[in-house]
Amino acid sequence: MSLDQPQFSFSVSHKDGFARAGTFSTPHGPVATPQFMPVGTLASVKSLDPDDLTRLGATMVLANAYHLRLRPGDEMIRTMGGLHQFMQWHRPILTDSGGFQVFSLEGLRTIEEEGVAFRSHLDGSLQQFTPESVMRIERNLGADVIMQFDHVVPGQSPHDLAKIAMERSIRWLERCRVAFDALQAEDTLAPTPVQALFPIVQGGIHADLRQASARAIRNAGDWVGYGIGGLSVGEAKPDMYAMLDVVNTELPTDKPRYLMGVGFPEDLVEGVARGVDLFDCVAPTRMGRTGAFFTSAGRKNIKNAQWRLDSTPLEDGCTCAACTRFSKAYIRHLFVAEEILGLRLLSLHNVHFLVALMRDARAAVQDGTFSGWSRDWLARYHSSKLSS
Amino acid sequence: MSLDQPQFSFSVSHKDGFARAGTFSTPHGPVATPQFMPVGTLASVKSLDPDDLTRLGATMVLANAYHLRLRPGDEMIRTMGGLHQFMQWHRPILTDSGGFQVFSLEGLRTIEEEGVAFRSHLDGSLQQFTPESVMRIERNLGADVIMQFDHVVPGQSPHDLAKIAMERSIRWLERCRVAFDALQAEDTLAPTPVQALFPIVQGGIHADLRQASARAIRNAGDWVGYGIGGLSVGEAKPDMYAMLDVVNTELPTDKPRYLMGVGFPEDLVEGVARGVDLFDCVAPTRMGRTGAFFTSAGRKNIKNAQWRLDSTPLEDGCTCAACTRFSKAYIRHLFVAEEILGLRLLSLHNVHFLVALMRDARAAVQDGTFSGWSRDWLARYHSSKLSS
Numbered sequence: 076m077s078l079d080q081p082q083f084s085f086s087v088s089h090k091d092g093f094a095r096a097g098t099f100s101t102p103h104g105p106v107a108t109p110q111f112m113p114v115g116t117l118a119s120v121k122s123l124d125p126d127d128l129t130r131l132g133a134t135m136v137l138a139n140a141y142h143l144r145l146r147p148g149d150e151m152i153r154t155m156g157g158l159h160q161f162m163q164w165h166r167p168i169l170t171d172s173g174g175f176q177v178f179s180l181e182g183l184r185t186i187e188e189e190g191v192a193f194r195s196h197l198d199g200s201l202q203q204f205t206p207e208s209v210m211r212i213e214r215n216l217g218a219d220v221i222m223q224f225d226h227v228v229p230g231q232s233p234h235d236l237a238k239i240a241m242e243r244s245i246r247w248l249e250r251c252r253v254a255f256d257a258l259q260a261e262d263t264l265a266p267t268p269v270q271a272l273f274p275i276v277q278g279g280i281h282a283d284l285r286q287a288s289a290r291a292i293r294n295a296g297d298w299v300g301y302g303i304g305g306l307s308v309g310e311a312k313p314d315m316y317a318m319l320d321v322v323n324t325e326l327p328t329d330k331p332r333y334l335m336g337v338g339f340p341e342d343l344v345e346g347v348a349r350g351v352d353l354f355d356c357v358a359p360t361r362m363g364r365t366g367a368f369f370t371s372a373g374r375k376n377i378k379n380a381q382w383r384l385d386s387t388p389l390e391d392g393c394t395c396a397a398c399t400r401f402s403k404a405y406i407r408h409l410f411v412a413e414e415i416l417g418l419r420l421l422s423l424h425n426v427h428f429l430v431a432l433m434r435d436a437r438a439a440v441q442d443g444t445f446s447g448w449s450r451d452w453l454a455r456y457h458s459s460k461l462s463s
Numbered sequence: 464m465s466l467d468q469p470q471f472s473f474s475v476s477h478k479d480g481f482a483r484a485g486t487f488s489t490p491h492g493p494v495a496t497p498q499f500m501p502v503g504t505l506a507s508v509k510s511l512d513p514d515d516l517t518r519l520g521a522t523m524v525l526a527n528a529y530h531l532r533l534r535p536g537d538e539m540i541r542t543m544g545g546l547h548q549f550m551q552w553h554r555p556i557l558t559d560s561g562g563f564q565v566f567s568l569e570g571l572r573t574i575e576e577e578g579v580a581f582r583s584h585l586d587g588s589l590q591q592f593t594p595e596s597v598m599r600i601e602r603n604l605g606a607d608v609i610m611q612f613d614h615v616v617p618g619q620s621p622h623d624l625a626k627i628a629m630e631r632s633i634r635w636l637e638r639c640r641v642a643f644d645a646l647q648a649e650d651t652l653a654p655t656p657v658q659a660l661f662p663i664v665q666g667g668i669h670a671d672l673r674q675a676s677a678r679a680i681r682n683a684g685d686w687v688g689y690g691i692g693g694l695s696v697g698e699a700k701p702d703m704y705a706m707l708d709v710v711n712t713e714l715p716t717d718k719p720r721y722l723m724g725v726g727f728p729e730d731l732v733e734g735v736a737r738g739v740d741l742f743d744c745v746a747p748t749r750m751g752r753t754g755a756f757f758t759s760a761g762r763k764n765i766k767n768a769q770w771r772l773d774s775t776p777l778e779d780g781c782t783c784a785a786c787t788r789f790s791k792a793y794i795r796h797l798f799v800a801e802e803i804l805g806l807r808l809l810s811l812h813n814v815h816f817l818v819a820l821m822r823d824a825r826a827a828v829q830d831g832t833f834s835g836w837s838r839d840w841l842a843r844y845h846s847s848k849l850s851s
Contacts, residue, residue, distance in 0.1 A: 118796065122803040125788070147771075147796040154772060155792055163788045383535075384542060400513070400551045404543055408506065408535045415510040415803060 141173025230310030237279030529561025618698030625667030
């Protein structure tokens with residue numbers, strides 16, 4: 076095993092309950108935690124520019140191995156110098172393995188112990204993902220952090236199905252590790268990224284499975300960081316929070332924990348309270364494209380007629396590039412008129428909102444006021460949401 | 464008549480043949496001429512942000528009275544403080560009157576001396592534009608320069624039809640002027656924009672009509688500036704250039720001339736050579752959304768497979784925010800994957816290309832090298848265009 080990677084480290088500077096403020100160091104720089112990571116599925120955070128992301132304070136972004144494998148191809152991206160160079164994001168990048176996407180292809184895929192055979196959602200071509208092939212793809216992409224190939228099941232899956240998927244994910248983790256180590260050692264053609272492999276805790280909404288998964292992963296090695304997968308995929312929120320409580324006590328406290336695909340504001344705050352350090356979600360950009368925007372008083376929609384003559388920003392006091400310039404009336408006009416700038420401004424605001432939320436949470440942990448801060452924040456967010 | 468407007472002035476600092484370098488001063492600041500004005504039909508230059516436009520050096524932008532009248536409404540924009548405030552563009556703005564749009568609604572409109580009755584392209588509602596109503600709309604929008612309501616006919620229109628439209632445009636100009644003066648004097652509710660009304664030379668591709676139009680407009684007053692309309696609407700390019708030659712000798716040399724809706728690179732250079740100072744066109748953003756991009760060696764398309772692994776920028780040496788960061792391979796990927804950032808990057812590049820082209824033309828006029836510069840530039844642009 077060669078899990079020792081000196082270019083990665085994690086230090087926790089403050090704790091407040093289970094919430095932590097820390098720094099995750101990567102070959103492309105440090106990430107202050109807790110942190111929200113915007114998602115650039117296809118090597119672009121939809122409707123935003125890397126400069127927008129830098130200006131709003133984003134540090135680490137995601138890209139997706141499944142999507143990039145199909146288009147434009149991981150080998151092509153390697154030829155172009157790797158993801159950082161290709162998309163001109165010179166801060167840390169994390170790639171998801173595509174497990175979630177592959178297992179979502181209901182009816183188009185065959186699951187076997189070896190891996191998953193599936194038809195491309197783009198052209199129907201036959202593809203196969205195995206732990207070994209995914210490690211190769213993620214190496215070609217060249218992100219700092221790469222996720223294991225895992226077996227993902229829907230959030231409400233029964234115990235027997237969740238157990239099969241969890242146990243397979245553990246077996247696949249071992250195969251990922253072997254392939255990862257081999258590639259790091261043998262694949263010396265430039266670019267030769269220094270990467271960290273994160274395992275993924277699975278187990279659905281079953282506490283015993285989550286516990287077993289976390290323990291098996293710990294027994295397999297001392298990982299740079301830990302993913303928590305298979306949540307926010309259809310289960311009830313109390314179930315998700317309960318699983319975070321279980322995993323929180325099972326994972327080592329001196330490594331970063333990344334809650335995959337979770338990105339609604341309230342879930343971020345609840346996650347930090349349960350020891351999570353990293354989050355990602357397409358919600359801020361996907362919702363932004365439908366007109367939805369976050370405020371500290373809940374989620375709103377810009378298409379609502381109530382904003383027609385509203386000269387105030389999306390959120391008073393917000394320092395994002397939309398709120399410091401434009402009125403709700405103007406952004407609403409852009410949406411009604413189907414102007415692309417509207418999508419961009421709401422996406423900017425929503426991503427900024429989550430990045431700033433985690434900055435505030437971090438400050439509260441550092442001040443030792445996280446418990447009160449989070450309680451007040453959640454109360455305000457939930458109470459006003461109902462009235463809009 | 465009250466055409467004396469001290470907040471507007473024009474000074475020509477250099478001449479080179481008929482080409483001029485000058486400064487058009489407006490209540491929202493100076494415009495160095497020749498200048499290309501990006502088009503923000505619906506109060507947004509499609510896919511771009513006002514900050515993008517500022518960074519690439521745009522000075523004056525257009526918006527459209529027809530489109531804004533229908534959505535979100537000129538009175539609404541006035542309520543929101545006028546166009547500058549609404550779209551957060553604090554440099555000069557020009558509004559087109561909507562003449563071109565209204566007369567394009569073949570089958571949906573009735574032309575009478577009073578004005579044009581038409582059905583909205585959005586909801587079929589019955590609307591009427593008259594010289595008087597258009598002046599009211601353009602005052603509500605509050606641009607610095609507003610265009611008269613004119614009668615526009617297709618580029619290949621026969622002499623009799625072009626003559627009817629040209630003569631009607633002259634009569635409508637007088638009605639516009641009366642309405643404009645009355646509004647400037649009587650309409651004192653804030654915002655009270657200081658505006659200049661530009662007449663529009665019409666006459667199709669008939670030299671005698673263009674001459675008659677220009678003379679009638681000059682006889683009607685000493686205008687702040689002069690529009691040249693009804694070109695680049697289907698006629699052959701040599702016909703357009705011939706009309707510019709005619710108009711060039713008829714219009715006063717101490718006032719800015721604005722060639723409406725003309726914005727292909729070669730047409731800008733040919734226009735400057737014929738005494739034109741201001742240009743606008745949707746081409747750079749519309750073409751950008753289809754994958755086309757300008758280079759000094761002609762127009763190209765980013766979807767072309769030849770760029771798949773091309774690590775060079777759209778144009779070597781270009782200083783735009785796309786070329787200084789991204790490869791053709793990346794931008795091509797964005798187009799293939801239908802990522803919005805692709806539209807934005809090509810629109811940025813294309814608008815920058817035209818703004819920079821006019822900056823270069825201005826420098827050549829100032830240096831007294833315009834004739835050679837334009838000959839070389841056109842030769843390179845045309846020769847290579849054929850090979851791509």
